[in-house]
Amino acid sequence: MHGEFKVPGGKLVVVDLEASDGVITDFRLSGDFFLEPDEALQAINDAMRGVETTTDARALAAHIQRSLPADAVLVGFSPDSIATATRRALHRATGWSDYEWELVHPGPLPPLTHLALDQVLTEEVGEGRRKPTLRIWEWNEPAVVIGSFQSVKNEVDPEAAERHGFRVVRRISGGGAMLMSADSIVTYSLYAPGELVQGMTFADSYAFLDEWAVLALQSIGIEASYQPLNDIASPAGKIGGAAQKRLGNGGVLHHVTMAYDMDGDLMTQVLRIGREKLSDKGTKSAAKRVDPLRSQTGLSREAIIERMIGTFGELHGLTPGEITPEEYARAEQLVAEKFGTDEWLYRVP
Known part of the structure; x- marks a missing residue:
C-alpha cells in the first residue's frame, strides 16, 4: 500500500507499507524532508511494524513521536504528517x-x-x-x-x-x-x-x-x-x-x-x-x-x-x-x- 501527503508549506511524506491480519508487517518512510540523525528513519520504520491498521491518526502520531531518538530533528514534516500518509496508504487514497x-x-x-x-x-x-x-x-x-x-x-x-x-x-x-x-x-x-x-x-x-x-x-x-x-x-x-x-x-x-x-x-x-x-x-x-x-x-x-x-x-x-x-x-x-x-x-x- 502506498500513501503520500504533501505538508502544506512543507515537504512530501511518502509511506509504503504491507499489512496482514489487521497489522502493519512492513513499513518504509521516504520523502524530500530533512531528518537528523540518520538512525531516526530506521527507528520510525521499526516502530510502525506491528501497529494495528485500525489505529487512528492521533495515536499513530503519538506512537511515532515516542519512537524518535531524544535528539531527533524533523524539518518540513512531523509525526502528524507521517500518520496522515499512513492512513492514506491504508485507505488507498488518491492524489x-x-x-x-x-x-x-x-x-x-x-x-x-x-x-x-x-x-x-x-x-x-x-x-x-x-x-x-x-x-x-x-x-x-x-x-x-x-x-x-x-x-x-x-x-x-x-x-x-x-x-x-x-x-x-x-x-x-x-x-x-x-x-x-x-x-x-x-x-x-x-x-x-x-x-x-x-x-x-x-x-x-x-x-x-x-x-x-x-x-x-x-x-x-x-x-x-x-x-x-x-x-x-x-x-x-x-x-x-x-x-x-x-x-x-x-x-x-x-x-x-x-x-x-x-x-x-x-x-x-x-x-x-x-x-x-x-x-x-x-x-x-x-x-x-x-x-x-x-x-x-x-x-x-x-x-x-x-x-x-x-x-x-x-x-x-x-x-x-x-x-x-x-x-x-x-x-x-x-x-x-x-x-x-x-x-x-x-x-x-
Missing part, C-alpha cells in the same frame, strides 16, 4: 494527479443558484457523473451567506441588511457569515471525490485543498499562509475563509471566499460580529481584521482570478468545462424546494 480537473466559470448567477449548484455539482462528482471540478463564482446581487448551523438573528442585523439591499441566504457547509457583493469578493468551489482527502483529519484536508490558492497568492506578492482551521491570511490580516461539506455519496465540497475590495464599515453594520468572535483574533475591530486583496496587490479582481486559475492548472491540470442544462435545472429545483424557502433559511432561527 491530485489521479484526476482530470475541469474548470467552470459561468457569468453572474443569483445567490440562491450559486448555493444550489454547490450541492448539485458535489452530488454529481460523488456519483461519478462529473469530473472533479473547480468553479469560480461571479456575483451581481448583494447577499449575506450564513453557515449551515448559524442563527439568522445572531449573525445578521435584518434592518441594516434590508436597508443596504442584502438578501440573507444559507449554504450547506458550516462556518461563518460572509458579505457578498459584485466585484468585492473572489469565491471558488472545489468538487472532489472523497478519496482525495481519505485518511486526513478535517484540519489537514482544509490546508491540503487550499495549498494551490496560497501558492497563487504568493506568486502575486502576498505573504499568504494558511491559518488553522480555515483561514487564508497574511501579516496584514485575514484574506478569506474556507468551508467544507462531505456528502454521503463520497462527494466533497470545499469552497473559499476571499475579500477583494471590502467595505469594513458596511460589514460591521450588516453582520453582528461580537466580542467573543474576535477574542482569539488579536484585534478588537472586525473591520481591521480583514485585509482585502485589492489593497495588498493593486491588481484587478480579474487578474487575481486569472493567476489563481493558472496556478491550479500548472499544478494539477485543468481543462475548460460547462455546467450542463440538467445541472442548472436541478439547481433551480433545489432553489424552489430548499434554498429559497423559509424552512431552510430559518432552520436555525
Whole structure:
C-alpha cells in the first residue's frame, strides 16, 4: 500500500507499507524532508511494524513521536504528517494527479443558484457523473451567506441588511457569515471525490485543498499562509475563509471566499460580529481584521482570478468545462424546494 501527503508549506511524506491480519508487517518512510540523525528513519520504520491498521491518526502520531531518538530533528514534516500518509496508504487514497480537473466559470448567477449548484455539482462528482471540478463564482446581487448551523438573528442585523439591499441566504457547509457583493469578493468551489482527502483529519484536508490558492497568492506578492482551521491570511490580516461539506455519496465540497475590495464599515453594520468572535483574533475591530486583496496587490479582481486559475492548472491540470442544462435545472429545483424557502433559511432561527 502506498500513501503520500504533501505538508502544506512543507515537504512530501511518502509511506509504503504491507499489512496482514489487521497489522502493519512492513513499513518504509521516504520523502524530500530533512531528518537528523540518520538512525531516526530506521527507528520510525521499526516502530510502525506491528501497529494495528485500525489505529487512528492521533495515536499513530503519538506512537511515532515516542519512537524518535531524544535528539531527533524533523524539518518540513512531523509525526502528524507521517500518520496522515499512513492512513492514506491504508485507505488507498488518491492524489491530485489521479484526476482530470475541469474548470467552470459561468457569468453572474443569483445567490440562491450559486448555493444550489454547490450541492448539485458535489452530488454529481460523488456519483461519478462529473469530473472533479473547480468553479469560480461571479456575483451581481448583494447577499449575506450564513453557515449551515448559524442563527439568522445572531449573525445578521435584518434592518441594516434590508436597508443596504442584502438578501440573507444559507449554504450547506458550516462556518461563518460572509458579505457578498459584485466585484468585492473572489469565491471558488472545489468538487472532489472523497478519496482525495481519505485518511486526513478535517484540519489537514482544509490546508491540503487550499495549498494551490496560497501558492497563487504568493506568486502575486502576498505573504499568504494558511491559518488553522480555515483561514487564508497574511501579516496584514485575514484574506478569506474556507468551508467544507462531505456528502454521503463520497462527494466533497470545499469552497473559499476571499475579500477583494471590502467595505469594513458596511460589514460591521450588516453582520453582528461580537466580542467573543474576535477574542482569539488579536484585534478588537472586525473591520481591521480583514485585509482585502485589492489593497495588498493593486491588481484587478480579474487578474487575481486569472493567476489563481493558472496556478491550479500548472499544478494539477485543468481543462475548460460547462455546467450542463440538467445541472442548472436541478439547481433551480433545489432553489424552489430548499434554498429559497423559509424552512431552510430559518432552520436555525
